[in-house]
Amino acid sequence: MGFDPSHSHIVGFNEVEKKKKVEAVIMAEEQENNLHLSPMDETRKKKKKKNNKKRSRDTETDEEAPQVEKNGESMENEEVEEGEVKIHKKKKKGGSGIMSTEAFESLGLSEATYKAINDMGFENMTQIQARAIPPLLIGKDVLGAARTGSGKTLAFLIPAVELLYNVQFTPRNGAGVIVICPTRELAIQTHAVAKELLKYHSQTLALVIGGATRKIEAERLAKGVNLLVGTPGRLLDHLQNTKGFMYKNLKCLMIDEADRILEANFEEEMKQIIKILPKNRQTALFSATQTKKVEDLARLSFQTTPIYIDVDDGRTKVTNEGLLQGYVVVPCAKRFIVLYSFLKRHKSKKVMVFFSSCNSVKFHADLLNLIQLNCLSIHGKQKQQSRTTTFFDFCKAESGILLCTDVAARGLDIPAVDWIVQYDPPDEPKEYIHRVGRTARGEGGKGNALLFLIPEELQFLRYLKAAKVPVKEYAYDESKVANVQSHLENLVANNFYLNKMAKEAYRSYILAYNSHSMKDIFNVHRLDMPAIAASFCFSNPPNVSVNINSSKQRNKMRKVDGSRHGFSDTNPYGKRNVDDIRQFVRH
Numbered sequence: 287m288g289f290d291p292s293h294s295h296i297v298g299f300n301e302v303e304k305k306k307k308v309e310a311v312i313m314a315e316e317q318e319n320n321l322h323l324s325p326m327d328e329t330r331k332k333k334k335k336k337n338n339k340k341r342s343r344d345t346e347t348d349e350e351a352p353q354v355e356k357n358g359e360s361m362e363n364e365e366v367e368e369g370e371v372k373i374h375k376k377k378k379k380g381g382s383g384i385m386s387t388e389a390f391e392s393l394g395l396s397e398a399t400y401k402a403i404n405d406m407g408f409e410n411m412t413q414i415q416a417r418a419i420p421p422l423l424i425g426k427d428v429l430g431a432a433r434t435g436s437g438k439t440l441a442f443l444i445p446a447v448e449l450l451y452n453v454q455f456t457p458r459n460g461a462g463v464i465v466i467c468p469t470r471e472l473a474i475q476t477h478a479v480a481k482e483l484l485k486y487h488s489q490t491l492a493l494v495i496g497g498a499t500r501k502i503e504a505e506r507l508a509k510g511v512n513l514l515v516g517t518p519g520r521l522l523d524h525l526q527n528t529k530g531f532m533y534k535n536l537k538c539l540m541i542d543e544a545d546r547i548l549e550a551n552f553e554e555e556m557k558q559i560i561k562i563l564p565k566n567r568q569t570a571l572f573s574a575t576q577t578k579k580v581e582d583l584a585r586l587s588f589q590t591t592p593i594y595i596d597v598d599d600g601r602t603k604v605t606n607e608g609l610l611q612g613y614v615v616v617p618c619a620k621r622f623i624v625l626y627s628f629l630k631r632h633k634s635k636k637v638m639v640f641f642s643s644c645n646s647v648k649f650h651a652d653l654l655n656l657i658q659l660n661c662l663s664i665h666g667k668q669k670q671q672s673r674t675t676t677f678f679d680f681c682k683a684e685s686g687i688l689l690c691t692d693v694a695a696r697g698l699d700i701p702a703v704d705w706i707v708q709y710d711p712p713d714e715p716k717e718y719i720h721r722v723g724r725t726a727r728g729e730g731g732k733g734n735a736l737l738f739l740i741p742e743e744l745q746f747l748r749y750l751k752a753a754k755v756p757v758k759e760y761a762y763d764e765s766k767v768a769n770v771q772s773h774l775e776n777l778v779a780n781n782f783y784l785n786k787m788a789k790e791a792y793r794s795y796i797l798a799y800n801s802h803s804m805k806d807i808f809n810v811h812r813l814d815m816p817a818i819a820a821s822f823c824f825s826n827p828p829n830v831s832v833n834i835n836s837s838k839q840r841n842k843m844r845k846v847d848g849s850r851h852g853f854s855d856t857n858p859y860g861k862r863n864v865d866d867i868r869q870f871v872r873h
Contacts, residue, residue: 384436384597386416393419396451398486399444406482412437413597419444422570427592429584430572435699435723435731436597442540442570443480449538449568450489450512457490457510460532464539465515466559468546469693470495470670471677476542477515489513494520497670507531518552518559525562536564541587544573545580553579560586575716608732609722612760613747618740618817620767622650625709625738627768629659629687635704636680638688640721642710643794647689649787653823654687656777656784657770661687692717700724706735710795711743713802715753736760745807771820778823792822793830 388411390403411419414432422428422445432438446463455462465480467473477493484491494503494516500523507514508530514521524531539560541547547556569587573580584592616624629637641647644665651663662676673693680688681700703725712718718737725733737757739746750757778788795818802808819827 384412386411386413388416393423395448398451399447399483402483402485405485414438414595415441417595417597421593423448425568427568427588427590428570429592429594430570431574431576431596438572439476439479442542442572443483446513446538446540447483447487451487453537455489455512457512459512459535461511461514462535462537463513464536466518466521466541466547467515468543468550470497470517471673471693472543473515473517474674475699480513480515484513494524495670496520504528518547518555522555522559525559534564536567538568539563541571544571544583545575545577548579548583556583557586565589574720609725609735611722611735611755611757613737613739613757614760614762615739615741615744618814619820621738621821622823623768623771624762626659626770630768632705633659633687634685636683636685636702637705637707638690638703638724639707639709641689641691642798644691645790645794647691649791651689652784652787661689664688664690664693666691666693703733706733708737711737711739711746711808714804715749715755718750718755742812743807774823775825788822788824789828789830792819792828793832796832
């Protein structure tokens, strides 16, 4: 195809490369068993291995961080020293500070639940768990706000399981607890954690999500399900149309990632669900940020004034402590070859790359696989079985590359991600925070994040700074970028299928760019179209229909307008009250 691997020079993110031993392939039987387990199992399985590697990893020079050049001077050694200082400080302070000193044993849980928690490898609670579980156990309504990776899934599932146990729910009683999640993947993960907690209990559990076989779900609901996890659309479908679905005895409604649910256009479904469900119930609502729509949903959901829990008030930065964050300014035409070189260099690591559209993920995944840089992909146009399989495959992998849209940016707990690469910039600082939240998760977690920007987008850094996101400038060595542009252009030009996908990805990129809310920074009219075309491996801009001035495109937003009351560098979250500097607000 004209692609010469000898041109695959490593990008000049100057680092000390260490070969990573690939572990033996997991046995087929173990894979089958693990398919139904949560990724926390994967974390526990790898804990011993990671502990053995920890000493050597801590004494390495910062092999992950690209070479930093600031004011023309190499800052590589300074980066290493800063990284080491941070590590030592982190150990003194007890990691990322999400853990509390309270043990699960102090909660007075049932023997079956406590045994399940022990099996999961947990002894002490995180801060959100220590503050949210006690009031939930005594039936209080809770409105919770906590950063990603803080352990809030267990914070609401443990009280849910205890409630079902204490009232002795059986299948004939129907649904006692319903948990609503914004995405199918998060629902699958929450269901897996709930399955572990219910291991020694007799109560029943089920999952209802779009893309799964509705008939099978309906049959299971008719038999009686005590703890139900689902997405809003499919849950509403069953509430309205599944005759055997018993929900009149509902005791508790748990809503996870409420802001993301509303951003995904489920506002109307949520209103209908809340209207249908019994009013005499306990409610818990968790949201990473509080927008006006979340506040409206809270008013609709709670029958009494909830206890407000925010473990993140007063933090000096909103991202995880062990996360090293940087940005690299790349000319538009060279974006892909810089990305390719970076991924080639880090193929022994676990890397997630974010794109702005499904078509872009599809094209780049096929292109990278074709040039023998193997990668996985998750996006909204995939069938659910494919998304689920890919998700668990990446969770279990020691290393690998996952290309994804923002469907993977919230809530998912993927073990040991080394790098988060934002190839297409996020729509706003809040989205940036949720993307990078896939790495450096949990107590003592470490990871790296890299944001690609073109020169016209540098003003976005002001908003990140105002949102308390610390990023440093990284530079790449021009001479070491893979010299493969002409080979890639020939490959795309001569492969009909790849050429078609490249055109669709090119078009989707422009439309997604035009839908950015922060148009003072992401202005589609300032884009260099020939350079954009080059980044999609075209020698000239392709002939595609892109009408960015249509009324449909002018009105289109990548998300529901839930928080945009006017972005500025002094109001990075678009709050109604510009003077409120907290990420989480209560009214």
